Amino acid sequence: MSCCCKSPKEPSNNMIKMEVVADVIDQKPAQCLTATFANNVKVNDGNELTPTQVKDPPSVQWNADPNKFYLLVMTDPDAPSRSKPDFREWHHWLVGNIPGLDVGKGEHLSEYIGSAPPEGTGLHRYVLLVYEQQGQITFDEPRLTNTSANGREKFSIRKLAQKYNLGEPIAGNFYQAKWDDYVPIVYKQLGG
Numbered sequence: 001m002s003c004c005c006k007s008p009k010e011p012s013n014n015m016i017k018m019e020v021v022a023d024v025i026d027q028k029p030a031q032c033l034t035a036t037f038a039n040n041v042k043v044n045d046g047n048e049l050t051p052t053q054v055k056d057p058p059s060v061q062w063n064a065d066p067n068k069f070y071l072l073v074m075t076d077p078d079a080p081s082r083s084k085p086d087f088r089e090w091h092h093w094l095v096g097n098i099p100g101l102d103v104g105k106g107e108h109l110s111e112y113i114g115s116a117p118p119e120g121t122g123l124h125r126y127v128l129l130v131y132e133q134q135g136q137i138t139f140d141e142p143r144l145t146n147t148s149a150n151g152r153e154k155f156s157i158r159k160l161a162q163k164y165n166l167g168e169p170i171a172g173n174f175y176q177a178k179w180d181d182y183v184p185i186v187y188k189q190l191g192g
Contacts, residue, residue: 014045020174023077024089024127024157029172034061035128043128043175049115052182054126054175057093057103057112062130062171066100069133071166073157074112074126081121087153092126094144097136109139111146115177116186123176129157131166139164149190 015021015028035043035058043049043058064070072095079090092113098106117124141160144151161167 012045015172015174018046018125018174020077020125020127020172023085023125024075025129025169025172026158027168029129029169031063031171033128033130033171033173035059035173043173045173046125047175048123049175049177050180050182051115051117051177051186052180054177055114055182055186058128060103060128060130061101064101068100069096069136070098070100070106071096071131071133071137071164072098072103072106072128073131073160074128075155075157076115076117076124076126078117078121078124079153080118082124083122089155089157090153091155091157092152094141096139097133107139108143109141110144110152113146113149113152113190114182114186116183116190117177117179119179119183121179123178125174125176127174128172129169130171131161131168132170133164133166137164147189147191 021028037054037058041053074093075089075091077089079087094110095106095108
């Protein structure tokens, strides 16, 4: 399981250096989440990927207990730009009640939308986090499809974690992306 890890389990300090800790979460997760997109493209501790590379949901892994439930989120704290994050956070993916590592059997609260930073706004951080649930949760969040941007802006994973008593994330990783020629396709998908 290689990724952002100094060891196979612990993330490096890049989450602190690149201010994921502070802007999104209060402390670095204890373990590293492995996220792999198509063509074996891996999320690796703030590495730069393109919207084209991340257009489809990644496969994700963490040290999961098959008898527990988890919540997975992918969020962008840099919307519309890192220097002017008026829509912080814009969440791209939210899945709760994941049994063990089986994301497909989880409850998709917000379907996956790939990275789509506006042209000229530089690199955005895309943060993937996993929280351990105390059991199954009855979520009252609206269910969001991947064909609309409505309801995704001004999200706060901190507030959601507090609402459902999830504590701090147990695993995490992040990458960065800036505009490429796939972004207009995402905007069209979202009705823009």
